[in-house]
Amino acid sequence: MKTRPRLSFWQIWNMSFGFLGIQFGFALQNANVSRIFETLGAQVEAIPILWIAAPVTGLIVQPIVGYMSDNTWTRLGRRRPYFLFGAIGASVALVLLPNAPLLWIAVGIFWILGASIDMCMEPFRAFVGDMLPPEQRNRGFAMQSFFIGTGSIIASILPWFLTNVLSVANISPDGKVPPSVTISFLIGGAVLLGAILVTVTRTREYTPEQLKEFEELEKGAERVKEDHKSSEILPYHKFSNPSFYWIILGAVITFLVQRYDFIRADLYILGIGFMLFGIIQFIAGRLIKNNKTDNGFVVVLNDLYRMPKTMGQLAVVQFFSWVGLFTLWTFATPGITSHHYDMKLSNDDVMTLIQATDQVGLTDNEELIERAQAIRNDLDFYVEQIQEGKSEIVISMRVVRFFQRFRDELMVPSSIQGELLSIEEEYNRGANWVGFTFAIYNGIAALFAFLIPYLARWTNRRYTHAMALTMGSLGYLSILIVPHPLWIAASMIGVGIAWASILAMPYAILTGSLPSHKMGTYMGLFNIFIVMPQIVAASVLGSFISIVAKGQPIFGLVFGGVSLFIGAIMMIFVVHDPDEELIKKRYEELDSVI
Numbered sequence: 001m002k003t004r005p006r007l008s009f010w011q012i013w014n015m016s017f018g019f020l021g022i023q024f025g026f027a028l029q030n031a032n033v034s035r036i037f038e039t040l041g042a043q044v045e046a047i048p049i050l051w052i053a054a055p056v057t058g059l060i061v062q063p064i065v066g067y068m069s070d071n072t073w074t075r076l077g078r079r080r081p082y083f084l085f086g087a088i089g090a091s092v093a094l095v096l097l098p099n100a101p102l103l104w105i106a107v108g109i110f111w112i113l114g115a116s117i118d119m120c121m122e123p124f125r126a127f128v129g130d131m132l133p134p135e136q137r138n139r140g141f142a143m144q145s146f147f148i149g150t151g152s153i154i155a156s157i158l159p160w161f162l163t164n165v166l167s168v169a170n171i172s173p174d175g176k177v178p179p180s181v182t183i184s185f186l187i188g189g190a191v192l193l194g195a196i197l198v199t200v201t202r203t204r205e206y207t208p209e210q211l212k213e214f215e216e217l218e219k220g221a222e223r224v225k226e227d228h229k230s231s232e233i234l235p236y237h238k239f240s241n242p243s244f245y246w247i248i249l250g251a252v253i254t255f256l257v258q259r260y261d262f263i264r265a266d267l268y269i270l271g272i273g274f275m276l277f278g279i280i281q282f283i284a285g286r287l288i289k290n291n292k293t294d295n296g297f298v299v300v301l302n303d304l305y306r307m308p309k310t311m312g313q314l315a316v317v318q319f320f321s322w323v324g325l326f327t328l329w330t331f332a333t334p335g336i337t338s339h340h341y342d343m344k345l346s347n348d349d350v351m352t353l354i355q356a357t358d359q360v361g362l363t364d365n366e367e368l369i370e371r372a373q374a375i376r377n378d379l380d381f382y383v384e385q386i387q388e389g390k391s392e393i394v395i396s397m398r399v400v401r402f403f404q405r406f407r408d409e410l411m412v413p414s415s416i417q418g419e420l421l422s423i424e425e426e427y428n429r430g431a432n433w434v435g436f437t438f439a440i441y442n443g444i445a446a447l448f449a450f451l452i453p454y455l456a457r458w459t460n461r462r463y464t465h466a467m468a469l470t471m472g473s474l475g476y477l478s479i480l481i482v483p484h485p486l487w488i489a490a491s492m493i494g495v496g497i498a499w500a501s502i503l504a505m506p507y508a509i510l511t512g513s514l515p516s517h518k519m520g521t522y523m524g525l526f527n528i529f530i531v532m533p534q535i536v537a538a539s540v541l542g543s544f545i546s547i548v549a550k551g552q553p554i555f556g557l558v559f560g561g562v563s564l565f566i567g568a569i570m571m572i573f574v575v576h577d578p579d580e581e582l583i584k585k586r587y588e589e590l591d592s593v594i
Helices: 009-016 018-039 044-050 053-070 080-099 103-131 134-164 179-202 208-219 221-229 237-259 265-289 296-305 309-340 347-362 366-374 376-387 397-405 414-458 461-481 485-502 505-511 516-526 528-548 554-574 580-593
Strands: 344-346 392-394
Touching (some): 009 179, 018 044, 018 080, 018 103, 018 134, 018 309, 018 397, 018 414, 044 528, 053 103, 053 296, 103 134, 103 516, 134 179, 134 414, 208 516, 265 296, 265 528, 309 414, 309 485, 309 516, 309 554, 344 347, 347 366, 347 376, 347 392, 366 397, 376 392, 376 397, 414 485, 461 485, 485 505, 505 516, 516 528, 528 554
Antiparallel strands (some): 344 392
């Protein structure tokens, strides 16, 4: 019987290389999807709810893929088939997304993209736990962070590079996505598939029998026995009893949203989500009562209830970390462009545009009538701002697109047409700079990934992660106060440090608490605590921006910065690292040999 062998640098490189492609597609999505949605006519306040596709697909897909990959064994192994098929789906979706003719079609493709990326990404986390001994897992997840950063640098900067170096058009007529974005997504599809193929063809997986042997030596027979005992099915009432409380809570929230107009419809997601979770628990309880437990549905839900203590502790930190990340991806483009770029019109020009919409009632143009209704909330908000005494108003891109599209029908003065064109140019210039700053934070993440193992060894993994989250919080908050957009590059240093650590430290700590025969299942369940905060954020951020922030999306980033700081505090005072003593002992043994 032998322990899990230590792998060479290049073996770890090959098993992690697929993350270069995954993150290439993920970064293109993060930096440009809000831009695509706005271009196709989405309201700024609606962007978080449109982004709900990513967390919802993760909530459904990742536990299923994790469970299935634990119980799969083919000629390609058990994780690699999911890498391959997920990559094919994601590549196709990347090509189609920026070419969608309508907003609802783009949202549908976005769902497919999210599910496909989840199918690739989830088994990669379990892959490190399968292949590496405990003392190398910091290095394994750090290598993933390096490839995530590297792929994101190239992907984030790509639209800017195509526009400023290769002179690809950055503006497209008639409300279409600019060529600089569509070409970037085409390249992204090819890179994603190619990188995954490197990992699939250049690595070999251990058999289930080998993994069981490794685990018994690393953890000891008693702890392995305890891990298997923790898989025993709980009594049915542990599921049935709480189910009613979840259903009632969801029903109350849904009723309140339906009853009171001042509660945004976004909160329907929470209400319906709570009811669905209650129904799922009730069904699981009935199946257990009828002794029908030999199915993935009951097993996965039972594992959720029996999660290791460390996993529950890390879930708290993950919640606040991923609320912060979600605000960056959804509000960086609208927040930075509206706060740091000249997207304003004078009061007189705004009132001229509002008065021009009086012509809508005199036309039988159904498209004009429909789109005018869609921007009514924006125009009403502008009137409120004028009444509050503001001399200039920040104009949303959906309003700009509307008056450009119907300038002749609404007789928009040529001087204002020029102002609208200038606003569009400013928006696209700002959106490209946001993509560039995303490349910066991912570059910092790639570099910081190499320092993570050394910092964790010098202090410990908990303190390293808490420090990184604090740096990220400061980066977010500084975006509000920097005097010029160029300074946002400095803000992204802190964001990059946090991003690298979020991708490595929680998983490195978690793998030490998980049984190898359920590594994929628990990694999939752990991702619930990544997607749930995003669903919560998508439900409440629209209300926060419209009511608390008075329509200023830059304060979405402030919200995210505060959330990251809370996560840092939780990391210090809540989390216990089960491998801390084992890793310390292994390093002492290695030092004595050297």
